[in-house]
Amino acid sequence: MLNLTMAAVRFTAVLLLMGTITCLFSTPADADNSGNVKLGKRIYEQGIGHNGEPVTAVGQGDIEVFGSDFACTRCHRRSGFGASEGGYYIPPITATYLFEARRVQRSDRYRALFIDPQSPRQSAYVRSPRIRPAYNLESLHKTLATGVDPGNNNFQDLMPRYQLDSTDMNNLYAYLQTLSAEISPGVDARNIHYGVVVGPDVDPVRADAMLVTMNAFVTWMNERISGDQRMNQFFPYDGADVRDWLRKIELHVWRLEGQQSGWKKQLQAKLQEQPVFALVNGMVKQSWAPIAEFCNDHAIPCILPITDFPALADSQGQYTVYYDRGLYLEAELMLDFISKPYADKQKNILLWHGNGQTGKPMSDYFRELLSQQKQVKLSKVQILPDSDDLDDFINANKKRIEAADAIVIWPDADAESLLETLSRHDFSDTMLIMPQSVAKFAQVLLGTDIAGQTYFTYPRALASGYYPETYRLQGWMNSRGLEVIDQRLHFKSHYGLMIVFDAMRHIFNNFHRDYFLELVEHEVEGSKNPGLYPRMSLGPDQRYLSKGGYIVKAADQQPDYIAAVTDWIIP
């Protein structure tokens, strides 16, 4: 009898509790309509309402704005964490921020205070966070329409006033309740996990050089982090909440096997086994496309892979950030350089290419480029023979060579012997142009007849440039006893992780992949450039950190035996 009563009491208590919870999370307005998250996302990201029309808003006091350029994502970003831009602090509007009362919370202020140099306007805003209750459907609807929040604070003009009908509002509200509501996989209480992809046929020496440099960086960083983590146990007060967000870096090398077509499956299996927060660096010989697709599918940021073949795609929604557009960029530089002089004169070219992993795809790409313009005409495409037969090949093509304005050459390997052979021949006044991989051997051309007519694309910083960070990094590598096989490769391996680390310093405890990617976009421009490129920068949704290149020629008494014959060209 007694037991039964107790059970009944307990049951009632549970019911009561449930009632309270329901009350907390529902308002009269959304009782009859639970919004459509997908359509809400469309409003957020594209500014398109449920009827397929752009939603309209009033911005800057008096102008009507609409559509994707004034979708929430433009300012508050895909993650919802907002941004610091143009001296404006755009606040986070993720589920956690909106549907909790705004208090003075240390982590938010830290986050905001640490975002780069700030304007007086911005720091005043951040230092005096406004207090407001949690939003509900009704109050959010009102706020978006009026620019006055439920704490009665007036918004700055930059935040547009949106005219949303109740269906759109319900949908948007439903989406905002999911926005960055949970932290991303790959982070646990003490560690953050990153994947490093290594393709099947990369040069093992180069792959090792990358991994050794990365491990040195991680060891170095983790020592500092574990010092801070230890300090937390003993001195839990001073700055403890900040140190509490520090995570040790753990790298997982994902070695791929076999054909490209099988890579995605392998990657999925590896992800299942060990969730990672992001991919960093990585190296493959062929196209990065399957890995880029995998990253897009799982919304995993993939930071600065070392590849000649990035996946060329419209940058929106892409999760891979590249150094540059690889060999595709070089092809465009070549075409630009051939077509520029006497722009109104049509040029005839020959295209010689290897038939392997580089020559074949690049010949295809070059022909595609040619088909989109009229200034440069392709007279003939020919496959480069083995080096033993190259002399005969050139001799047999004498007439064609003389008739052409330029010969574009995309070899697969053996660049040095290619240059040696070429330099034994007379190319009349026909220009030869080749990718940067051949420029490495430019010294071979010194003093030969063709040195003056042979050009190379060079989409990177010239060795003659001055980058103080170079010396610091060399010192860093020396002091760790790293054997240097290719300075640029080591520098890239270091730089990729450094950018990741810089972004993580600003993420605090907001471990969301989209936010991380946005921070990476932000960090690159102010980062220390070790002389990889003349300039490195990104912006929202930009995916290539360097955008152009030089054309160079063999030159005596120059570092690397090359000298630029053009300014930095953006094709």
Add this chain to the structure above:
Amino acid sequence: MFATANEGYAAEHSVQPAKHKSYVRSAHNYKVPDVTMTTAHGEQVNVATLLAAEESAIISFVFTSCAGVCPMISATMASATKGLDTVDPDYGIYLVSLDPEYDTPERLTSYAERFNTGSKVHFLTGDVEDVRAFLQSVDSVYEGGNKMNHQPITLMRIDDSAEWLRFDGMISGKSIAEEYQRAKSINHTASIAIR
């Protein structure tokens, strides 16, 4: 040189600017640099010559991938043209790219179409160093060398003898037209140089 919140002069002139301080006005003797830049149509132009050829010129700085502030500036400029035309249609608006390597003439053209900026708004891109020189000449180099830290500014020059008026902050299209009218009327009626 002076700087006042825009409500400061509301009393002396009939035109009422926006109620709250969204921007700050000042006047300066800037000399725009003698550099060559590229228009959205791919034409090479000398900036100093180009601006000298305009009766009145308005300048702001944007970049196409900029998240929220630049779309607002661009839309504002497009909307300002109506008011400006009513005051005096003899002017040109120039939006200079802060990200010239990314903002190719093609990108700028499609950006202009997206914001429907019309025939009075022109875009300029070019060499990174030249953009820096431009920013330096108008005292607007952004902090930390990061374009994301750029501050919204609008510059306005009424004729080739006048100084540049500078508006720091987000200024509305309506206020731009009002400032234009105000500067023009001061210029014409009293030829008082704003100091």
